[in-house]
Amino acid sequence: MEETARLRGVDCLKGIAIVGxxxxxxxxxxxxxxxxxxxxxxxxxxxxxxxMSFFIITGYFFKPGRGFVRNIKSRAALLVALxxxxxxxxxxxxxxxxxxxxxxGLEGLLEGLMQSFSFQGSFEDISYVLNSPLACGAIGxxxxxxxxxxxxxxxxxxxKIYGDWRKEVATMGALLVIQCLYIEFIHLRLPFSAQxxxxxxxxxxxxxxxxxxxxxxxxxxxxxxKVKNWIPFLICLVAxxxxxxxxxxxxxxxxxxxxAYGGYSVFPYFVEASLFFIVFLYIMTLxxxxxxxSVPFLEMGRHTLGTILLHAFVAKMLVMPFYxxxxxxxxxxxxxxxxxxxxxxxxxxxxxxxxxxCILSRMRNxxxx
Numbered sequence: 001m002e003e004t005a006r007l008r009g010v011d012c013l014k015g016i017a018i019v020g021x022x023x024x025x026x027x028x029x030x031x032x033x034x035x036x037x038x039x040x041x042x043x044x045x046x047x048x049x050x051x052m053s054f055f056i057i058t059g060y061f062f063k064p065g066r067g068f069v070r071n072i073k074s075r076a077a078l079l080v081a082l083x084x085x086x087x088x089x090x091x092x093x094x095x096x097x098x099x100x101x102x103x104x105g106l107e108g109l110l111e112g113l114m115q116s117f118s119f120q121g122s123f124e125d126i127s128y129v130l131n132s133p134l135a136c137g138a139i140g141x142x143x144x145x146x147x148x149x150x151x152x153x154x155x156x157x158x159x160k161i162y163g164d165w166r167k168e169v170a171t172m173g174a175l176l177v178i179q180c181l182y183i184e185f186i187h188l189r190l191p192f193s194a195q196x197x198x199x200x201x202x203x204x205x206x207x208x209x210x211x212x213x214x215x216x217x218x219x220x221x222x223x224x225x226k227v228k229n230w231i232p233f234l235i236c237l238v239a240x241x242x243x244x245x246x247x248x249x250x251x252x253x254x255x256x257x258x259x260a261y262g263g264y265s266v267f268p269y270f271v272e273a274s275l276f277f278i279v280f281l282y283i284m285t286l287x288x289x290x291x292x293x294s295v296p297f298l299e300m301g302r303h304t305l306g307t308i309l310l311h312a313f314v315a316k317m318l319v320m321p322f323y324x325x326x327x328x329x330x331x332x333x334x335x336x337x338x339x340x341x342x343x344x345x346x347x348x349x350x351x352x353x354x355x356x357x358c359i360l361s362r363m364r365n366x367x368x369x
Contacts, residue, residue: 008298009220009285010057015297016284017050018304019346022311024048025139026342029251030330040251046244048251050280052273054304055147055200059154059207060216064162071155075148078305082144085309086116093137093316100320112137118145118193126187126195126256136329137316140308142254146196153197154204161205168209175202176266183256183263195256199266206274219278219285233282240275243268299350306353307346314352315345 028044062071090112097103104111114120116138121128161167179198189195210216222229247268250257259265288294300307312329318341323331330338 007216007220008288008294009281010060010216011301012284012288012294012297013050013053013281013301014057014304015299015301016280017053018300018307019297020047020050021140021308022346022349023339023342024251025312025329026315026345027335027338030328030333030338042241042244042248045249045251046240046272046276048253049244049249049269049273049276051143051253052203053277053280054143055150055203056207056210056274056277058147058151059204060211062154062158062162062204062208062211064159067159068155071158072151075151078144079148081305081309082141082148085313086138086141087113089309089313090116090137093313096317096320097325102320102325116141117191118142119191121189122191123188126183126189128189136327137313139312139329142193142196144305144308145192146194146200149192149194149197150200150204153201158205158208162208163212165209165212168205172202172205172270175199175205176270179256180263180266183258183266187256193254196253199258199270202270203273206270215278216281219281222285224286224289230282233279236275236278240272240279243272243275247272249273300346303350303353307349310349310352311345314348315341318344318348 024047028040066074090109094104094109094112111120115136118141157171161171175198179202182195182198224230247259247261247265249269249272250259250265258269284297287297315330316325319325319330319333323333325331330341333341
């Protein structure tokens with residue numbers, strides 16, 4: 001069996017995770033005060049932990065021996081895409097808002113650009129709240145900036161500790177301690193969301209450890225009809241639910257809110273996310289074997305980056321002609337309207353990511369001819 005075939009469950013997991021991101025932003029958290037995220041239903045907090053899957057998967061596919069520079073260059077496409085969107089999308093959204101009489105002014109445009117680069121609120125308290133309609137158009141960018149800076153730390157250390165589980169565990173422990181101390185004693189937003197780098201990088205190292213032991217491939221190869229093969233799933237599920245019940249993980253990763261115990265919540269949060277990563281992977285690997293269920297998630301899993309970059313922008317463009325924005329990601333809307341916007345947004349993001357590059361390539365070839 002080919003490697004790509006064995007890892008269909010990973011693509012499915014990425015797909016369900018990005019669908020979850022869109023619905024979380026546009027339906028669940030839109031208009032909600034996330035300071036009370038620990039009071040939201042526990043299953044929603046657990047689903048939110050799936051956001052950490054992208055960091056773990058990134059570390060899982062690390063290839064040792066390539067060197068720091070080569071590894072960094074392999075992530076250049078993410079930086080280019082992020083820079084283009086960070087500059088262009090707030091400007092387009094500003095023009096669109098102006099056309100419908102909702103111009104936030106040049107100050108609002110500046111706020112939107114600053115948020116695209118995760119500058120807005122820099123050196124303010126981590127709980128800093130974004131109010132500009134344009135700024136919230138870049139709601140997922142903090143995650144990508146944290147990932148990019150995390151790459152630098154990860155690739156600088158990965159080759160040095162690869163294959164030595166003691167060094168790997170020590171490195172993850174040190175990163176979590178740094179994250180804990182930062183939250184407890186500094187507690188400030190940093191440019192490019194650098195305050196999230198320690199825990200983000202720790203998840204990458206966890207993915208690398210899982211890769212060394214071929215955990216994802218083993219889950220893909222399981223015969224699910226055998227009861228004993230479900231034992232790791234049940235252990236992770238029970239342990240994860242118990243931990244999440246005792247130490248609510250919250251739903252504000254961007255604000256470094258990992259639970260009710262300040263910086264110390266980093267440790268149970270990391271364990272909970274790790275356990276539920278295995279749980280989610282079991283479920284999505286099983287789903288990946290059912291074509292009628294897996295195809296939508298497999299397709300969305302191929303466009304996670306584009307969807308993160310575009311979804312808030314697309315949703316705002318859709319809603320702007322019909323509602324007046326007063327800040328936040330979406331204005332006050334009925335639940336059915338939010339769900340409709342989320343579904344249309346997913347379809348449009350998929351269409352843009354699938355056919356956009358082909359259209360641009362044809363246009364370029366036509367101009368050259």
